[in-house]
Amino acid sequence: MxxxxxxxxxxxxxxxxxxxxxxxxxxxxxxxxxxxxxxxxxxxxxxxxxxxxxxxxxxxxxxxxxxxxxxxxxxxxxxxxxxxxxxxxxxxxxxxxxxxxxxxxxxxxxxxxxxxxxxxSQQAAELDLDRIRPLPPAGELDRVTLESCANIVGMxxxxxxxxxxxxxxxxxxxxxxxxxxxxxxxxxxxxxxxxxxxxxxxxxxxxxxxxxxxxxxxxxxxxxxxxxxxxxxxxxxxxxxxxxxxxxxxxxxxxxxxxxxxxxxxxxxxxxxxxxxxxxxxxxxxxxxxxxxTIKLEGARITGYETMSFTAIRDPHILGQIDTWAALLRKMISEWVSGTIGLGEGDYTFDIRRYGYDAILGELDPAAGPPREVGVMLLVRAADQETATAVAKVANPLMLHLPTPDMDYLPSLAFATSPAETERGAVYEFVLNHVVExxxxxxxxxxxxxxxx
Known part of the structure; x- marks a missing residue:
């Protein structure tokens, strides 16, 4: 034995x-x-x-x-x-x-x-909602959310x-x-x-x-x-x-x-x-x-499709008032998209991340003073790839030549890639932070x- x-x-x-x-x-x-x-x-x-x-x-x-x-x-x-x-x-x-x-x-x-x-891997239809409970900070799980997952695994x-x-x-x-x-x-x-x-x-x-x-x-x-x-x-x-x-x-x-x-x-x-x-x-x-x-469940679902553009700024005048420039860029993108392709706020979302300035920590960044150079990433998300790319294309001239309100000339910024728009495909989010008995x-x-x- x-x-x-x-x-x-x-x-x-x-x-x-x-x-x-x-x-x-x-x-x-x-x-x-x-x-x-x-x-x-x-x-x-x-x-x-x-x-x-x-x-x-x-x-x-x-x-x-x-x-x-x-x-x-x-x-x-x-x-x-x-x-x-x-x-x-x-x-x-x-x-x-x-x-x-x-x-x-x-x-x-x-x-x-x-x-x-x-x-x-788990099938949503085979999971008993009555035996699933959330882990903080998640809320109660409903059948629609569970079935929206592209993949679910049990740990x-x-x-x-x-x-x-x-x-x-x-x-x-x-x-x-x-x-x-x-x-x-x-x-x-x-x-x-x-x-x-x-x-x-x-x-x-x-x-x-x-x-x-x-x-x-x-x-x-x-x-x-x-x-x-x-x-x-x-x-x-x-x-x-x-x-x-x-x-x-x-x-x-x-x-x-x-x-x-x-x-x-x-x-x-x-x-x-x-x-x-x-x-x-x-x-x-x-x-x-x-x-x-209990077994922890992990699940992810598609939240849309994303297109990215990335430009770089070295103009010291813009960098001296980068917050003003970024606010203007946000405003102009919304106005141009509405005026050119007729899309409203509910049709797409976008995010502007300023690498070299505050892209990592945001308002928590302790750095003071203007940066030497900043890379600006535009991430556009929509229900389909064509719409996300269309919005990014509308934003293209703004990311290349947008001046600050007090500038009397058009600056030239630097796109990192050609074409400037990169289609990232489907974008996912975690939606399960739950355990099942x-x-x-x-x-x-x-x-x-x-x-x-």
């Missing part, structure tokens, strides 16, 4: 699949006895487009490069490889995209690894991944998953205590970000009965109590707690201790199971174990 190990070593090579990592760091992780390789494959950090369109942020060649190294490592060491949130947003199309890359590599390399796909915890491993998978390609679940699944399956496992998973979710040199590669976390130890895979890199503890501040509302589908990580009493100049030991972490298992941790997800041996 098999017994659970005394410890489990989790190798996390990089914060996101496709970002690249030094191959020698993975080799060192194997030499240190890694039991599993876990890596996140996605994020919502880059906005709703990737979920709405169901496409990946990362380049295929970059994902293939990382996967080739990791598949070789997993086969060499005889340990599982787990990838979460495949294809950036974790849609079914994203899982299939990474699975296609993986199959090509397995065949080319002659690797005998069994593949499992876990799908997390799985560790349970579907553990089920795929138990079924015999060597490589698990999961749809949308919590970053922590990807690293937590294997040690939990092997009987490690939930408190240290979940805390360690949170610390290693972004690879080397918990080290003093995040660009030097990933980390290895060793979880045991009383806590976990974490060290960088690069011998020249280091973890410190501060660098490790600081990662609990990353993307969390409360640095002492974090909710997972199955419960809450509690680290308020955790103690961080340096074992030497490179390694940190953490003890005292707890995990409180939830009374009701589920009868079991795996009920929303579909596991497909491939018989490719």
């Amino acid at each position: 098999a017994t659970n190990p005394d410890s489990v070593r989790i190798l996390v090579p990089v914060g996101m699949l496709g970002a690249g990592f030094p191959p020698e760091t993975v080799a060192r992780g194997l030499a240190l006895g890694a039991d599993v390789i876990a890596v996140d494959g996605g994020s919502t950090d880059s906005g709703p487009y990737y979920l709405g369109a169901g496409t990946a942020k990362t380049a295929r060649a970059a994902v293939a490069r990382d996967m080739r190294l990791l598949l070789r490592a997993a086969a060499t060491a005889g340990i599982p490889l787990i990838v979460g949130s495949c294809g950036t947003s974790g849609t079914d199309a994203g899982v299939d995209w990474v699975a296609g890359i993986t199959r090509e590599i397995l065949a080319a390399e002659g690797l005998d690894l069994r593949l499992a796909r876990i799908y997390s 799985m915890g560790h349970e579907p991944i553990a089920e795929a491993l138990t079924a015999g998978a060597d490589v698990v390609l999961a749809g949308r998953a919590t970053d922590t679940a990807v690293a937590a699944a294997y040690p939990l399956l092997k009987g490690m205590p939930a408190g240290p496992v979940w805390h360690a998973a949170k610390i290693v979710e972004c690879g080397g970000q918990c080290t003093t040199n995040p660009r030097a590669g990933g980390v290895l976390a060793t979880v045991d009965a009383t806590g976990f130890t974490i060290e960088p895979l690069d011998p020249a890199n280091a973890c410190t109590p501060t660098s490790v503890a600081a990662h609990m501040l990353y993307e969390t509302v409360n640095p002492f707690t974090m909710r997972e589908p199955a419960g809450t990580i509690e680290v308020g009493e955790a103690v961080y201790r340096a074992l030497d100049e490179r390694r940190v030991r953490v003890e005292g972490s707890r995990f409180e199971p939830a009374a009701q298992h 589920v009868p079991s941790p795996t009920s929303l997800f579909r596991i497909c174990l491939e018989d490719n041996r």
Whole structure:
């Protein structure tokens, strides 16, 4: 009868699949006895487009490069490889995209690894509104909003991944998953205590970000009965109590707690201790199971179609009164669009962003005095691409020659591209920040174990 190990070593090579990592760091992780390789494959950090369109942020060649190294490592060491949130947003199309890359590599390399796909896309018609509740600051969800989503995914915890491993998978390609679940699944399956496992998973979710040199590669976390130890895979890199503890501040509302589908990580009493100049030991972490298992839903819908123009201003007279110029540009665009193509305020929207002046912080920008040069981005949004582009074209002469009210000549500004108008296509917005109560941790997800041996 098999017994659970005394410890489990989790190798996390990089914060996101496709970002690249030094191959020698993975080799060192194997030499240190890694039991599993876990890596996140996605994020919502880059906005709703990737979920709405169901496409990946990362380049295929970059994902293939990382996967080739990791598949070789997993086969060499005889340990599982787990990838979460495949294809950036974790849609079914994203899982299939990474699975296609993986199959090509397995065949080319002659690797005998069994593949499992876990799908997390959800159909609006199959979701029970009565079991869905909002997360702040979202409001109550209605059926119209739910059905307007181009794509919906459920964010799985560790349970579907553990089920795929138990079924015999060597490589698990999961749809949308919590970053922590990807690293937590294997040690939990092997009987490690939930408190240290979940805390360690949170610390290693972004690879080397918990080290003093995040660009030097990933980390290895060793979880045991009383806590976990974490060290960088690069011998020249280091973890410190501060660098490790600081990662609990990353993307969390409360640095002492974090909710997972199955419960809450509690680290308020955790103690961080340096074992030497490179390694940190953490003890005292707890995990409180939830009374009701919930799955977070993410959904994005099309809000219109967008066309962009970008011009640059270096005229010191205009830059000395850039607010006046921008207000005039807004006024003139509205008047010209109304007078030339007959569109009113309800037919389109536009935004003017002044890069080099206040495009990032807006009114919060502490800079004072006129800028040296400013890039002006015009973003026009309408119900269809033709209308958005028509508005941008009407604005073209204004963005090229608009003077301030006190100028007696026409300035010449500089378009960044020719043509000046760039059609950006469909624009998406996130509309779901909700959780759904589920009868079991795996009920929303579909596991497909491939018989490719």
